[in-house]
Every structure is written in C-alpha cells, then in structure tokens.
C-alpha cells in the first residue's frame with residue numbers, strides 16, 4: 001500500500017475574489033416613507049446610508065452569486081468546469097431543497113463540482129472558509145469556491161423599523177487553491193451558542209413551526225430581532241474572538257494589516273476594532289453602501305478592498321450572527 005501523501009504543508013490560499021450587488025437601491029429616504037424612522041437616526045445608530053435590493057420575479061440568492069463567481073473565474077482565467085466544490089453560506093436559500101449550491105453549479109456551468117449550503121447566519125462565510133480550507137488541506141480538492149450571499153429582502157418585514165433599516169441583498173465568493181508557501185487560511189476561532197436564538201431568529205417555516213395560514217397572518221416568517229441584546233453580544237463576541245486569535249497565533253495587532261469585520265453596525269465595527277487595537281484606516285468598511293447582507297458582508301468587503309490588499313498581508317476576518325454564531329479567521333493574502 002502506498003503511503004498517504006503528507007498534507008501538513010498544504011494551506012488553502014485565496015487566489016481570486018468576486019462580488020455582486022444588485023443595482024436597485026433602497027435609501028434611508030425611501031425607508032422614511034415606509035416606516036416611522038429618520039435618515040439621521042439610521043446613519044448615527046447604524047452607519048447605513050443605503051442598501052441594495054434584488055428585484056425581479058423568480059430571482060433568488062443563487063442569482064446574486066452567478067455574476068460574483070463568473071467574475072472570479074474570469075479574473076483567475078479558469079473555466080467553471082474546473083471547480084471541484086462550491087460551498088454556499090446563506091440563510092435565504094433559493095428553495096428549502098435542493099440546495100442553492102446545487103442550483104448555482106448548474107447556472108454557472110460548474111458541471112464537475114459538488115456542493116452544499118451552510119447555514120451559519122452572519123458567520124456563515126467564516127464557517128465556510130474553514131470548511132473549504134479543510135477540503136483543500138486534505139489534498140483531495142484543488143479548487144473550492146466559498147461563497148456567502150443573502151437575499152435578506154425575502155425575509156424582512158418592511159413594516160418593522162427595528163429590522164428593515166439594517167439589511168440588504170448581496171454576496172461574494174473566493175476561490176481556494178492549494179499553496180505550499182504558507183499563504184491562505186491559517187487559523188480560526190469559531191464559536192456557537194444556540195441559547196442566543198431567542199434574540200434573533202425567524203420563528204416559522206422550519207420543521208418546528210411549519211408554514212400555516214396562521215404563521216403567515218402573524219408575520220412569523222420574517223426576521224425577529226432584539227437589537228440591543230444582539231448589539232451587546234456582538235461587540236463582546238467579535239472582539240474576544242479577535243483577541244483570542246491574536247493570542248493563539250502569537251501575532252500582535254501591529255502585524256494585522258486588515259481587520260475585515262462583519263458589517264452589522266458601524267458602532268459594533270468601531271467597538272471591535274478598538275478592543276482589538278486596530279486603527280480605523282486598517283478596518284474594511286462598506287456598511288454605508290450595502291447595509292448588512294448577512295453571509296455576504298465579508299466577501300463583499302474583500303471584493304471592495306481587493307486592490308488595496310498586498311501579497312503577504314495578514315487579514316483577520318471576524319463575524320457575529322444569529323444563533324448565536326461567531327468567530328475570527330486569520331488569512332495571509334496570497335494573490
């Protein structure tokens with residue numbers, strides 16, 4: 001029997017990034033006409049100026065990812081048929097089944113790929129990165145796409161001012177490939193605590209409370225959030241995960257060129273950066289343009305800032321979301 005190939009020296013490098021936001025904007029001024037809110041309140045309490053909304057009958061989360069992944073393939077000069085696996089982090093799948101990944105692979109012509117959806121809410125992309133990196137590190141796969149996208153407008157109640165001001169639609173993806181020079185996804189701290197679900201969830205539509213006329217009438221298919229409780233846990237969870245990751249990897253905040261935080265609220269981002277000791281000029285920010293796109297925020301940040309990231313830069317991606325789920329991941333940029 002031949003010896004197994006040693007895999008310890010293989011890391012999963014990010015070799016391309018793609019992103020997409022739909023063209024239709026929902027501004028704070030638009031929201032002022034829909035619920036009792038004010039542009040000034042939204043800007044100061046959240047940092048959001050506008051968000052994008054995917055309009056058009058029959059369009060879902062996979063349609064946010066088709067242009068993102070085709071963009072990525074074009075940049076990397078590969079054909080979608082070369083992709084081995086597609087992981088889609090989302091809480092707004094196209095259908096209960098089949099998976100969004102399954103639909104997406106057919107739409108982009110990734111005819112040699114398998115794939116699956118991963119539900120980690122706002123931390124979904126982080127969970128996906130570690131999962132995808134493990135597939136590369138195992139030596140079994142050479143091209144793994146990790147995507148994060150949400151059509152949040154499909155589960156938001158535009159009569160509820162607590163939630164409708166925050167969320168938007170969009171998504172992005174990265175390509176992971178084997179690397180033997182130490183670039184890529186280096187380490188992670190990932191956490192989960194299901195007791196937080198009382199503060200942030202969608203009540204109905206799953207197997208516990210299947211859809212009935214009553215659940216629809218009671219508006220229980222929309223996102224429910226107790227914002228202040230989520231806010232408190234998010235700052236603490238994200239900051240502690242970043243600090244724990246720095247400690248584990250023996251890096252100091254000076255050695256981190258970019259903090260890539262989940263875009264939930266500008267005050268959560270600033271609080272996390274401050275506690276982690278990373279100055280604002282090294283913190284990626286696009287919440288003003290897109291709002292919170294749930295699993296889409298982290299790849300959309302990488303997509304927006306791609307031209308500013310240099311080979312060898314250390315990035316810490318950090319997220320917090322429904323569940324609760326949270327964590328931080330260290331990446332050494334390799335492209």
Ligand code: COA
Pocket residue numbers: 036037038041042045046122161162165200225226227228229230231234264265268292320321322
């Ligand atoms: N416009 C105007 N006023 C609003 C409002 C809106 N859209 N939404 C809430 N308010 C009001 C509240 O009713 C409350 O009024 P009251 O004091 O008379 O009761 C007041 O503003 C303060 O509400 P509160 O919920 O304490 O505000 P906040 O400062 O916590 O900000 C969020 C609310 C939702 C922006 C904030 O809690 C948040 O961002 N939470 C985390 C959200 C998040 O990250 N979720 C995604 C998962 S990571």
